[in-house]
Structure formats: structure tokens, C-alpha cells
Amino acid sequence: MRSKKTALLNLFVTLNDNFIAMEDSLLQKPIQQLDLSDNFKEMAYNHNFKTLQDILNWPVSVLLMHDGFTHHHFQELRNFLIPVDGAHLLKTTIS
Numbered sequence: 001m002r003s004k005k006t007a008l009l010n011l012f013v014t015l016n017d018n019f020i021a022m023e024d025s026l027l028q029k030p031i032q033q034l035d036l037s038d039n040f041k042e043m044a045y046n047h048n049f050k051t052l053q054d055i056l057n058w059p060v061s062v063l064l065m066h067d068g069f070t071h072h073h074f075q076e077l078r079n080f081l082i083p084v085d086g087a088h089l090l091k092t093t094i095s
Helices: 004-028 038-046 052-056 071-084
Strands: none
Touching (some): 004 052, 038 071
């Protein structure tokens, strides 16, 4: 018989693996298929950002230097990521 600790650990590992798989699939899904504004999709197209991963590779400070990437786009991206627990993926500092 498994202990409660082992059962909880197995549950955590399963949930964590599912979260990572969901996160990865969302990050690789074409931006044009996501529930984002037409304005955001146009900006992404203009900068050749095809997936969220393409955008999240850049620190926010660098994204804001892109012509046409505004604070509004950043807020929309942030608001999109919060419900799926993805806001931590935004690089708010240069490392």
C-alpha cells in the first residue's frame, strides 16, 4: 500500500507534467489561432512572430523597442498568460 506522501508526490508529478505539456503546446500554437486581438495578431505578423514562444524568447524591454510593439500589446499578452499560469514566462529583466 502506498503512503499518503507517495500518493501526493505522484499526483504532483502527474499534474506538473500535464501543466508543462499544456504550456508547451500553447506556446507552440500559431498566434493566429489564439484568442488574441486582431491588432496583436497583426503586430505579431509584422514582426514574424509565429508562436508565443517566438515572443517570449525576448525580454519585455527588448520587445518594447520593436516598432509597433506597445505597452498595450504587453498587457494583452500578460492578460492572456495569467489564466493559464504562464505570466512567469515573461522576461521582465535582462539576464
